[in-house]
Amino acid sequence: MRYIWYIIYNFFLLPIMVFIGIIGVIFNKKIREGFFGRFNTDGGLDDFISSLDRNNQTIYWFHVSSHGEFLQTKPVLIGLKEIEPHIKIIVSFFSTSGYNNIDDNIIDCKIYLPFDFPWLVRKALKTIKPKKLIFAAYDIWPNLIWTAKAMNIPTVLFAAKFKRKTKKLMPLVRSFYQHVYNNFYSIYTITKKDDEKLRLILDKSKNMIIRVLGNPRYDQVNRVSDQYSIEHTKEILNRKKSIILGSMHNEDKKNILDGLMNLLNDNNDIYIIWVPHEPISKNINSVYDYFLDKGYSVKLYSEQNKLGTDHPRIIIVDVVGVLSKIYWNGIIAYIGGGFSTGIHNVMEPAIARLPVIFGPYYDNFQEAIELIDLGGGWSINNNKEFYNIANKLINNENFLLNASEAATDVIHNNIGAATRVVRGIIRD
The missing domain is CATH 3.40.50.2000 (Glycogen Phosphorylase B;)
Structure with a gap:
């Protein structure tokens, strides 16, 4: 079933999303800016990585959707650098609101998230070689997760939350997300109710680490x-x-x-x-x-x-x-x-x-x-x-x-x- 969903996603769902995105490029300035900004991701990563001493460098790759999710992530970045001050942090953004409005010294490299094509995300992961790939909240991308799993790069999702009437529990939708979430190394939910919904989606989570750890956004606000x-x-x-x-x-x-x-x-x-x-x-x-x-x-x-x-x-x-x-x-x-x-x-x-x-x-x-x-x-x-x-x-x-x-x-x-x-x- 995993390979069936891989085919459905890459040959049906992803092309539909790309088509919608191209339509958006024509009519929406923000979508257009984010779309073309992604063509600079490879070059930005190459320049950043070439400036490092890779023999002694640990890199964490964080992905956030937008400005709000970065603020949710920031106290985690601060805490991580306090414990491991010599690490490098790459933050990828999906939206222009995050990419354009965040200029923070805690970030060592800022990029747009690559298009979720298998060959592009594999190239990015091979370039970065992150110790962990870490997603905030909800903006998860199947090919990036599946490829990281295949390359033995641990993936983490924190501040995971689910709507009260989440469609992810509908049979067909649940099957798809089960084959996405099952490839995470660890998932940290906000509340016990989120934890319960996640376990319903996963059914049997094998060796995955699942914990209820709360929402770091409270720490940022404080x-x-x-x-x-x-x-x-x-x-x-x-x-x-x-x-x-x-x-x-x-x-x-x-x-x-x-x-x-x-x-x-x-x-x-x-x-x-x-x-x-x-x-x-x-x-x-x-x-x-x-x-x-x-x-x-x-x-x-x-x-x-x-x-x-x-x-x-x-x-x-x-x-x-x-x-x-x-x-x-x-x-x-x-x-x-x-x-x-x-x-x-x-x-x-x-x-x-x-x-x-x-x-x-x-x-x-x-x-x-x-x-x-x-x-x-x-x-x-x-x-x-x-x-x-x-x-x-x-x-x-x-x-x-x-x-x-x-x-x-x-x-x-x-x-x-x-x-x-x-x-x-x-x-x-």
């Missing part, structure tokens, strides 16, 4: 929050009453904007900091003009020297890379994506002591589920629900304080996964 030690001393009741709207999509705007306007009208002492998911001119101008037409004072974040006591009712963030810091200037966070693709990062506002509100598409995010369970987060379906929970948080100090503490507890209760993953990579 580490970054330490940069804001001054803000740490600010109790939430002493902050300006700002609602931070992070990673906003158009669908979020449709489902909370009326409720937001009611909040502004009913509470003269609250402020809004609006952060678009994509801070392009079209999105920024649309929000800017809307609030201006409603008679509110509006400014762009880039026009502000500091989020101090004199800022206008509405600030629109028109730069990237500042959201995690901005959360420390608020008392409530709404996180976008929950009415479309799935919610964005709820950990950053939680560590900043903010109660977190988000849309209904959160089932695939364990941290959101934990926020709801502990009383630090809420899922809403419409404007009315958004207004009701936000208004209660604004006007009930005890409710706000309890929710703030619960949100932070979710992070603190999960710290330590990065250390466990590093230990597994080294010892298993």
Whole structure:
């Protein structure tokens, strides 16, 4: 059956994916950039490897999908280099959002993931000769995994998670993924439920190492929050009453904007900091003009020297890379994506002591589920629900304080996964 799936993948599934990718190249700038960027992978690897003394050099190859998965991986990279300071780390990215936005000294070589053709991944593996090939979360590629197995290169998957109603348990799909996952040397899941789903997919896992080690993303969020030690001393009741709207999509705007306007009208002492998911001119101008037409004072974040006591009712963030810091200037966070693709990062506002509100598409995010369970987060379906929970948080100090503490507890209760993953990579 393994060879049947190899044939099906390489002669049917992979060509379909390539065809879709080529169509995407024509119409989508990001896909086009990533597609052509992969043609530089071989040269980049050759240049990097030729600069090393291969007789004494240990290389780990990490693969992440995008920017978010790199942040999840970073505490693992830091921990690994603390224990083995002389190793080299190669990180491959699938998406342009990761490749273009990550410039980190912890990485020794940054590449786009090669196209998943057998001859290309074999060439990359022969060039790198990694001690281990390590995947983060979910972006796994069959030929890369199968080829590494054939070359006796151990492969690791960490922060593995599965949707509540994962299609990977459907008979035919399960058979395919069984023949992919069975070629891993070790798999580390986030939760016990993920572990149970993985074992159902694998059926009998032979000599594979399977452990529940948690999510290193909590460690990264906690580490970054330490940069804001001054803000740490600010109790939430002493902050300006700002609602931070992070990673906003158009669908979020449709489902909370009326409720937001009611909040502004009913509470003269609250402020809004609006952060678009994509801070392009079209999105920024649309929000800017809307609030201006409603008679509110509006400014762009880039026009502000500091989020101090004199800022206008509405600030629109028109730069990237500042959201995690901005959360420390608020008392409530709404996180976008929950009415479309799935919610964005709820950990950053939680560590900043903010109660977190988000849309209904959160089932695939364990941290959101934990926020709801502990009383630090809420899922809403419409404007009315958004207004009701936000208004209660604004006007009930005890409710706000309890929710703030619960949100932070979710992070603190999960710290330590990065250390466990590093230990597994080294010892298993």
